[in-house]
Amino acid sequence: MSLEFNDSQPIYRQLRDRVIAMILDGVLKEGDPLPSVRNVAAEFRVNPLTVLKSYQQLVDEKLVESRRGLGMFINAGARDLLLQGERQKFLQEEWPRISANIQRLGLTPDELLKAAKGVKKP
Amino acid sequence: MSLEFNDSQPIYRQLRDRVIAMILDGVLKEGDPLPSVRNVAAEFRVNPLTVLKSYQQLVDEKLVESRRGLGMFINAGARDLLLQGERQKFLQEEWPRISANIQRLGLTPDELLKAAKGVKKP
């Protein structure tokens, strides 16, 4: 595992997004523990405080709960909360800028499909 | 004019993106001068050095040329350079993450169209 980081956003926000993706993808289910602060820090060769900061964001968003001595756990209802919140956030704050960009660059649906994450038929 | 800034990226990069958008949109054509460092700084209530930094990025990318005492001017071929470079950059570095996100959130083409920048038929 080496998943690199983008310099377009602070690491702690990228870590947060990664957990959120895992929840939405069902990799992490409600009640599951997050990978421990120290483990993640070691895995990505990052400072434990940076990981902690990303996890505390998730706590602030009511998505996970922290139990001292035990770990951080995904709250009940976290996925639903996300499907509401993140959808709105994406549609209102990110997508308008992105779609404007796509038009500007004259990108076609075909090109976009080919460049999408998982190419359906290789 | 008050166009606000996003906290997801440094201001100087957002300013750079704004100029690039203007070039792609044809608002700024080759040979045209960019709005002056001081003007932009005043307009967005931002430090002149921040604006300068964004402009110097554009110089590094061979998109504009600086003539001391005169201003900064858009290079010949800038638009073509962009249509090549930015397309690749977008398709390779941004779009995969974005399309994964769209799938994850279960967003439909219909919702995306409605939320796009310019709503075609209101």
Added chain:
DNA sequence: TGTAGTGTTATAGTTAACTATAACAGCTAG
């Protein structure tokens, strides 16, 4: 010539993000 507009550099200070290192606090399995 001088003035007003350009880009550019210098100095210096604040804040946020990240880092290293270490210790503290709580839980559980042996």
Added chain:
DNA sequence: CTAGCTGTTATAGTTAACTATAACACTACA
């Protein structure tokens, strides 16, 4: 109780981004 895993806090230092203020260098134009 101890060892080993959790989260958490403390201290302190580096770097990038941004800010304020000022001066310098160059060009066009009246």
